[in-house]
Amino acid sequence: MTSKQEFIEKLRNSSLRPTKQRINICEVLFNRDKTFHFTINDLFNLIKDKTGEKVSLATVYNTVHAFLKKGYLKEIPINSNQTYFDTNVTDHHHFFDVNEEKLIDIKNEDVGPIEIQKSIPGKKIKSVEVLVKLED
Amino acid sequence: MTSKQEFIEKLRNSSLRPTKQRINICEVLFNRDKTFHFTINDLFNLIKDKTGEKVSLATVYNTVHAFLKKGYLKEIPINSNQTYFDTNVTDHHHFFDVNEEKLIDIKNEDVGPIEIQKSIPGKKIKSVEVLVKLED
């Protein structure tokens, strides 16, 4: 349970102006116990449902991208018609249920260490992600 | 170096009619030594370049999807504006160079075994893919 004030401070500290819209988006995204996987459309609808206030689709896109750049969200690579985002920005892995189109976290301790015995000269590793596709 | 005749037989055996367009697409996709990672647009342009014959974009989409369903191609999950496909349909992993927007195979022997110590009731594992993002 994070307070509105904390969101305002977090936004200010990130040089993002704490607008009503951004605070509402923070409430929906970060005021929860578990990690949250979502599409822009999911988020757009939840804002109306949970806060009762409408935020324009453009602002949802803008804010999600701003939060991505600040490192408060991350993008999950899956092939879907919509892009998936994650409030869990730590290095972790996923199940993707292809029937339900839902992402599920796999905790790091549930995956053995991943050893990559190959490297590309002049390039460094940015991230290592495992995606486990599930079906019925 | 695979011959045209072999492509024709392969198509017939898959109950896909060996049209001129499909054979050309086969030449571009499968007549190579190394694995080939591509987008629809890459392929569309290569067909013209390599065979001198034009194939409609709709047919490129249709054929890639047909080959996907037959298991001659696979889709690689990365977040990009375009979908990536792979002629290497074996279970394997990838580097994705985010600067050059290029996929590079990681051979299975270059990745230690991936142990997933979690399961979801009623769901079975369809695939396990590692994506290693690279940057300069």
Added chain:
DNA sequence: ACAAGAAATTAGAATAATTATAATATTAAA
């Protein structure tokens, strides 16, 4: 070889996610 039916190709339209635009409103700082 020919006819008939099935399947494939094609141009172009439709769809839908995302991004761009530019006018208006809000926020921060002086």
Added chain:
DNA sequence: TTTAATATTATAATTATTCTAATTTCTTGT
């Protein structure tokens, strides 16, 4: 309070992909 910077918004533009429906090609049986 004034002012400038920033944010929001409706709407238009862009673009990857899918759909449509007409035409063409392929296969099979005669």
